[in-house]
Amino acid sequence: MALPRTAPVRPAELAAIPAARCVSLDVRAAIRSGEEPFAQIMAAVAGLAADQVLVLRTPFEPRPLYRVLGKRGFAYWTEQGAEDDWSVWFYRGDCTASPAAPTPAPRTADTIDVRGLEPPQPMLAVLERIERLGPGQTLTVVHDRRPTFLYPQIEARGYVHRTDEPEPGVVRIVIERPQP
Amino acid sequence: MTASAPRGPSPLLPLAFLATAALAFVLAGLALPWLAVELSGHYYHPRLVALTHTLTLGWITLSMLGASYQLIPIVLGRTVWSERLGRWEFGLAAVGVIGVVGHMAIASWPGFLWSATLIGAGVLLHVLNVALTVRGLARWSFTSSMLVTGFVGLVLTTMFGAALGVEHVRPFLPGDFYARLHAHLHLAVLGWVLPVVLGVSAHVYPLFLLAPPPSARVLAIQAWGVAAGVPAVVVGLLASSALAALGALAVAVAAVTHVLWVASLLRSSRRPGFDAALRFLVAGAVYLTLDAVLGVALAFGVVAGPRWSLVYGVLGFGGWVSLTIVGMMLKIVPFLVWYRAYAPLAGRGRVPALVDLRWPIMERIAFGALAGGIALLAAAVGVGHAAAIQGASLIVMVGILAFAADLGSVLHHLVPCPLRAAVRPS
Numbered sequence: 001m002a003l004p005r006t007a008p009v010r011p012a013e014l015a016a017i018p019a020a021r022c023v024s025l026d027v028r029a030a031i032r033s034g035e036e037p038f039a040q041i042m043a044a045v046a047g048l049a050a051d052q053v054l055v056l057r058t059p060f061e062p063r064p065l066y067r068v069l070g071k072r073g074f075a076y077w078t079e080q081g082a083e084d085d086w087s088v089w090f091y092r093g094d095c096t097a098s099p100a101a102p103t104p105a106p107r108t109a110d111t112i113d114v115r116g117l118e119p120p121q122p123m124l125a126v127l128e129r130i131e132r133l134g135p136g137q138t139l140t141v142v143h144d145r146r147p148t149f150l151y152p153q154i155e156a157r158g159y160v161h162r163t164d165e166p167e168p169g170v171v172r173i174v175i176e177r178p179q180p
Numbered sequence: 181m182t183a184s185a186p187r188g189p190s191p192l193l194p195l196a197f198l199a200t201a202a203l204a205f206v207l208a209g210l211a212l213p214w215l216a217v218e219l220s221g222h223y224y225h226p227r228l229v230a231l232t233h234t235l236t237l238g239w240i241t242l243s244m245l246g247a248s249y250q251l252i253p254i255v256l257g258r259t260v261w262s263e264r265l266g267r268w269e270f271g272l273a274a275v276g277v278i279g280v281v282g283h284m285a286i287a288s289w290p291g292f293l294w295s296a297t298l299i300g301a302g303v304l305l306h307v308l309n310v311a312l313t314v315r316g317l318a319r320w321s322f323t324s325s326m327l328v329t330g331f332v333g334l335v336l337t338t339m340f341g342a343a344l345g346v347e348h349v350r351p352f353l354p355g356d357f358y359a360r361l362h363a364h365l366h367l368a369v370l371g372w373v374l375p376v377v378l379g380v381s382a383h384v385y386p387l388f389l390l391a392p393p394p395s396a397r398v399l400a401i402q403a404w405g406v407a408a409g410v411p412a413v414v415v416g417l418l419a420s421s422a423l424a425a426l427g428a429l430a431v432a433v434a435a436v437t438h439v440l441w442v443a444s445l446l447r448s449s450r451r452p453g454f455d456a457a458l459r460f461l462v463a464g465a466v467y468l469t470l471d472a473v474l475g476v477a478l479a480f481g482v483v484a485g486p487r488w489s490l491v492y493g494v495l496g497f498g499g500w501v502s503l504t505i506v507g508m509m510l511k512i513v514p515f516l517v518w519y520r521a522y523a524p525l526a527g528r529g530r531v532p533a534l535v536d537l538r539w540p541i542m543e544r545i546a547f548g549a550l551a552g553g554i555a556l557l558a559a560a561v562g563v564g565h566a567a568a569i570q571g572a573s574l575i576v577m578v579g580i581l582a583f584a585a586d587l588g589s590v591l592h593h594l595v596p597c598p599l600r601a602a603v604r605p606s
Binding site: 038039127128 | 189254259390515518523524527528531
């Protein structure tokens with residue numbers, strides 16, 4: 001049985017993170033059915049808030065992901081439950097702050113980069129994020145095209161949005177949850 | 181920064197086209213084994229002409245028209261001018277295809293003419309819709325240019341086909357009958373299908389494969405190959421075999437450049453694996469290479485005769501075009517169904533992923549039977565052995581039925597069902 005190359009015991013700072021801040025994604029069924037879930041994983045990563053952790057379950061150790069997400073500033077810790085059941089915690093260095101720390105001021109602006117994701121992952125990531133916006137808060141989406149299928153979904157939920165192209169090939173959409 | 185309030189593209193319009201196209205594909209697949217004897221003879225037989233138009237009009241053209249209603253908003257960043265016009269177009273084209281195929285099968289040319297008129301009206305509505313959509317477009321990409329080229333090719337093909345129908349009732353065209361037939365077929369494949377496939381793939385393959393877009397050089401070679409090669413092939417088939425041969429070379433260069441680019445995408449793809457749709461698209465590119473080589477060989481007289489022409493048709497329609505459309509459909513249809521059924525719920529609860537909508541075992545059967553069956557069918561029609569043709573046709577039929585079953589499993593998510601809620605694995 002191959003053993004993970006990370007620490008055998010979950011790091012203390014990771015163990016202190018409450019379950020509410022863990023985003024779980026199980027791709028075992030998708031992989032077994034012949035699909036590859038890379039885009040789904042990257043969409044989940046794109047949708048993570050700064051203090052959230054992605055808990056990924058796979059049927060094998062996803063070693064290529066360590067390097068890919070490492071470039072995005074994620075550390076990882078791996079646990080093997082069974083021969084074909086691996087759980088990997090991907091977390092940012094600053095997400096392990098003590099839950100007892102003072103609550104930060106509400107964020108008024110946030111950014112999500114969905115370039116390079118296969119549809120409908122950009123739409124899914126954006127819709128999941130805007131549901132967490134408070135009144136008056138905005139989400140800036142960095143996209144590689146005008147998302148014509150996304151706009152009606154945003155409007156149907158009562159959000160307002162505006163779009164510009166700050167440089168060729170880059171589309172920026174600012175979505176705001178209006179004040180009640 | 182500009183405020184935008186676009187209308188939402190409806191997924192039901194492209195889905196109506198795509199589902200009807202898939203139905204035509206199934207009917208063609210079911211008919212194929214019964215036409216084994218005809219396929220072992222000369223290709224100009226009323227039933228084979230009807231089968232060909234079931235594929236070219238029912239399967240290929242309807243799927244490409246429908247896909248354009250999904251792809252135009254993505255490629256151009258704007259919604260189609262009128263979806264109502266699109267619904268009229270769908271009705272006219274669908275009834276017209278039934279009429280054309282039916283009347284061709286029984287060689288009834290007056291009936292063919294009114295059916296062709298309906299298709300012509302549908303095509304004109306589509307072209308009008310596209311023209312009004314692209315009106316005022318500031319930036320013309322390779323994809324938008326190829327789409328417009330393809331629609332011009334579609335109009336010319338429709339007019340050419342109608343003229344061939346009128347010729348049966350009241351002869352007026354000069355020249356050789358088979359030369360006109362070959363020119364009409366090549367105008368359809370190279371003037372309509374090829375530009376759209378090249379244009380759309382340049383935009384969506386990098387998205388599918390998580391790979392860089394094609395270089396300006398690759399795009400220029402493809403654009404020049406189509407612009408110079410397609411008119412030369414069509415005019416050459418009518419007037420000069422030397423011109424047709426030169427045109428075939430230019431088109432083959434464009435096709436091979438496209439295939440080499442697809443191969444480079446596969447090498448640079450950041451995807452760790454390929455799903456069924458991508459496997460179909462890659463298989464389609466392989467068949468395009470084979471068909472381009474055979475097309476050049478036919479143009480230069482290296483091989484000749486109706487058997488080689490049939491092999492050329494099977495590799496082109498069955499291999500390159502059909503496998504490419506199947507691959508595209510396996511990408512487009514799950515997205516449209518997901519968008520219609522689950523996008524309003526996204527972010528508010530659990531929704532299925534695209535993979536949950538599909539039927540993987542059927543996709544594997546479809547790929548094996550279609551990719552392998554088409555090769556066997558090409559070999560069988562090349563030999564001209566009716567029993568071998570029937571056996572290969574049965575394999576192809578199984579592949580088409582498996583593809584249809586997979587599409588059905590996706591489409592059934594459009595039917596409201598409380599038991600289907602929250603099917604995403606967790």
